[in-house]
Amino acid sequence: MPQELDYLKETPSQTAGPYVHIGLAPGAAGFDIYRQELGHDIAGPNAAGDRIRVEGIVIDGTGSPVKDVLLEVWQANAAGIYAHPEHPGEVEDGFRGWGRVITDFETGEWAFETIKPGPVMGRDGRMMAPHINLWIVARGINLGLNTRLYFEDEADANARDPVMNLIEWERRRKTLIATRSDSGGQQVYRFDIRLQGEDETVFFDI
Amino acid sequence: MPKPGKFYQRDREWHPPALTRDYKTSVTRAPQYSPISLENSASELTGPVFGQNDIDPIDNDLIRNYAQPGEMPIGERIIVHGKVLDENARPVPNTLVEVWQANAGGRYRHKKDTYIAPIDPNFGGCGRTMTDDDGYYYFRTVKPGAYPWRNWINSWRPGHIHISVFGTGFAQRLITQLYFEGDPLIAKCPIVNTIPDPRAIEQLTARLDLNASIPLDTIAYKFDIVLRGRRSTLFENRLEGN
Numbered sequence: 001m002p003q004e005l006d007y008l009k010e011t012p013s014q015t016a017g018p019y020v021h022i023g024l025a026p027g028a029a030g031f032d033i034y035r036q037e038l039g040h041d042i043a044g045p046n047a048a049g050d051r052i053r054v055e056g057i058v059i060d061g062t063g064s065p066v067k068d069v070l071l072e073v074w075q076a077n078a079a080g081i082y083a084h085p086e087h088p089g090e091v092e093d094g095f096r097g098w099g100r101v102i103t104d105f106e107t108g109e110w111a112f113e114t115i116k117p118g119p120v121m122g123r124d125g126r127m128m129a130p131h132i133n134l135w136i137v138a139r140g141i142n143l144g145l146n147t148r149l150y151f152e153d154e155a156d157a158n159a160r161d162p163v164m165n166l167i168e169w170e171r172r173r174k175t176l177i178a179t180r181s182d183s184g185g186q187q188v189y190r191f192d193i194r195l196q197g198e199d200e201t202v203f204f205d206i
Numbered sequence: 207m208p209k210p211g212k213f214y215q216r217d218r219e220w221h222p223p224a225l226t227r228d229y230k231t232s233v234t235r236a237p238q239y240s241p242i243s244l245e246n247s248a249s250e251l252t253g254p255v256f257g258q259n260d261i262d263p264i265d266n267d268l269i270r271n272y273a274q275p276g277e278m279p280i281g282e283r284i285i286v287h288g289k290v291l292d293e294n295a296r297p298v299p300n301t302l303v304e305v306w307q308a309n310a311g312g313r314y315r316h317k318k319d320t321y322i323a324p325i326d327p328n329f330g331g332c333g334r335t336m337t338d339d340d341g342y343y344y345f346r347t348v349k350p351g352a353y354p355w356r357n358w359i360n361s362w363r364p365g366h367i368h369i370s371v372f373g374t375g376f377a378q379r380l381i382t383q384l385y386f387e388g389d390p391l392i393a394k395c396p397i398v399n400t401i402p403d404p405r406a407i408e409q410l411t412a413r414l415d416l417n418a419s420i421p422l423d424t425i426a427y428k429f430d431i432v433l434r435g436r437r438s439t440l441f442e443n444r445l446e447g448n
Contacts, residue, residue, distance in 0.1 A: 008293045008432045012406040013221050014383040015229075015397060016368065019316045023306025023332045023368055030317040033272055033330045035262055038302075061234035068318075074253060074376045084252035086374075098254035105318065122247045133249050135379055140231030142222035142400050144379060146241070148249075166242060195235050205216065205241040206250045206377045 013144065016137035018068045021102060025070065028102050039101075042073055042114040044094025049078025049118070052187040054149065054178065055111035058103070058136065061196030065108025069138040073099040073112060075131075080118035116151065116187070122162050129157035129164065136193065146204045149191050152180045167202055175201045211437040212246040213377045214293055222400035229396045230357055246377060253376040256302040258336060265334045268305075268347035272330030279329035281310025281348025285426040286384065287418055289341040290371060293435030297341025303431075304334040304370040305345055312353030312365075321353055346424065349386070357396050364391035364398065373433040384429050385411045 021029040027037055043051075058066040075097045076082045081089035083097045091097070097117075103110045114132075122128040129150055136145040150158050158164055158177065167173050178189035193201045224236035244250065264271050269278055286305075290298040308314045308331065311323035315331045329348065337343045350365045367384040385392050392398050392411065401407050409432075418426035 006295065007435065008291060008295050009220055009406070009409065010217065010293060010434050011380060011382050011409060011432045012401050013380060014368075014400070014410070015232075016370075016381045017383075018318060019306065019314045020368070020381075022314060022316050022330075023304050023334075023370060026330070026332055029315060031272075031315055031330060033332060034265065034334075036260070038256070038260060061236075061238075064234075066235065072379070074249070076249075082248060082252040084255060084374075087248055087252050096254055120248055122249075123245060128247065128249070131249070133376055135376065137381055138235065140229070140233075140235035142224055142226060142229070142232060142236075143218075144381060145237065146376075163244060163247075166244070196238050200237055200239055203237050203239075203241040205218070205243045206246065 013142060015139055015142055016070065016144075018139040020068070020070050020137060025100055025102050039072070039099045041094075042075070042097065042099035042112060043077075044092065044096065046092040047077055047095045047115045048092060049115035050187055051113065052116045052189060053111060053113050054132070054189045054191060055109065056191040056193060057108050057110065058138070058193045059195065063197070065103075066138055066195070067103055067105055067108040069103055069108075069110070069136060071101040071110065072135040073101060073114070074133040074135070075114065076117045076120045078115055078118045080120040082120075119157060126162045127157070127160070129154050129161040131161075146206045147193065147201055148176055148204065149189075150177050151189060152177050163204075172202050175199055211439040212251065213375060213434045213436055216434060220403060220406050222402070226396075226400040229400050232400070246375075250377040251375045253372060253374060253378065256300075256336065256372070260302070261334050261336065266343075266345045268307075268329070268331065268333045268345060271333060273328035277328045279309065279326045279348050281326075281329075281351075283346070283424040284349050285344060285346050285418060285420070285424050286367065286412065286429055287342070287344035287415075287426060288428050288430040290337045290343060290373075290431045290433065291341055292373070292433050296435075297337070297339075298373055298433055299337055299339045299341055301337050301374070302334065302372050303337060303343045304332070305347075305367050306332040307347065307350040307367045308353055310348045310351050312351030323351070323353065352391055361396060362391050362394070364389045364395055369431065371431055371433060378433040380433060382431075383410060386427060387411055387413050
């Protein structure tokens with residue numbers, strides 16, 4: 001018999017279930033337990049860049065809103081730097097670049113406020129267009145779904161983006177582009193996520 | 207020392223597939239297209255960093271963190287402990303572990319849970335902690351009860367604790383569920399059985415650990431969590447951009 005490899009296996013995923021809020025956003029479940037819930041403030045008060053609002057809805061295969069979804073946001077700052085020790089560069093004090101977003105239980109609409117990220121240096125020195133990484137969990141989702149939100153008003157950068165260009169089917173690329181509609185002087189981006197159907201959002205195995 | 211590189215590819219045959227017909231809710235929520243495989247960039251190799259300032263020491267004690275002064279929740283007192291490791295068996299230190307669960311009667315403290323079993327006034331049902339420098343974590347809680355759910359007409363969840371873990375990169379982000387050794391409902395559960403390989407189900411089954419129990423007080427279960435490992439960059443054929 002050949003030698004054994006001694007790697008461990010990754011713990012298998014299980015659905016977050018309908019009551020994910022108890023653990024990750026207890027206020028939404030209906031009770032107050034922690035000194036502070038995590039993930040409410042993505043950018044912090046000192047971050048440079050444009051303040052934006054991102055909103056959307058997650059839609060299932062029947063065309064209905066998914067009302068019990070939880071999203072996590074992971075993004076760079078306006079200079080394209082992630083708040084992480086392995087990423088060269090500094091971020092503003094209080095900038096974490098991570099957040100948790102839950103839906104309105106009645107409508108399935110969700111929204112978060114942050115700053116618009118800058119372009120990020122990608123693999124092999126190729127610049128990635130500004131984007132926000134999203135991770136989506138819910139009842140019925142067995143393994144969290146990863147996707148990326150890109151910005152409609154970054155058309156040139158999007159066209160050169162190495163990840164966008166990996167998507168062989170050009171008509172599917174638009175599922176990753178948030179549409180801009182400003183209201184009341186605020187930059188608002190709309191990003192609806194479709195789990196199934198003709199315009200199924202592109203998900204990534206990262 | 208080789209420097210850490212990208213994450214090992216996720217073994218999607220070890221995880222449950224998206225579409226699992228016997229877990230009915232997955233049918234309309236499972237993407238139909240295959241996910242597009244990405245080589246890791248900075249966006250996946252990095253992830254949020256948490257510190258002790260984010261949480262409080264009592265957060266990992268579900269027996270005390272929501273109880274009225276002098277009171278305790280009803281149920282079998284248990285400790286859940288173990289390590290967070292990566293696939294190279296290296297500890298993952300200083301990472302955030304969050305848990306949530308039903309009470310001993312199988313009822314969740316959630317505005318959407320309407321099960322007949324009562325809310326326990328002294329039990330919130332959530333906790334969180336950071337692993338120490340050796341990747342070690344522990345919680346104290348009460349053993350969660352089984353409860354019925356709408357899948358088939360007579361479907362019951364085995365007692366379980368939901369666990370959320372971060373690791374060092376967003377690509378390691380994981381939510382799973384812990385089950386308890388010996389529970390006959392495990393083998394019958396459509397959510398457990400979304401996992402195709404029985405060895406992977408065993409990996410989600412916490413083992414009774416009498417050595418870690420506190421005699422005459424609290425029984426213990428051991429549960430190690432494994433996150434994706436990272437390649438070592440042994441030879442560099444080209445300049446890396448991240």
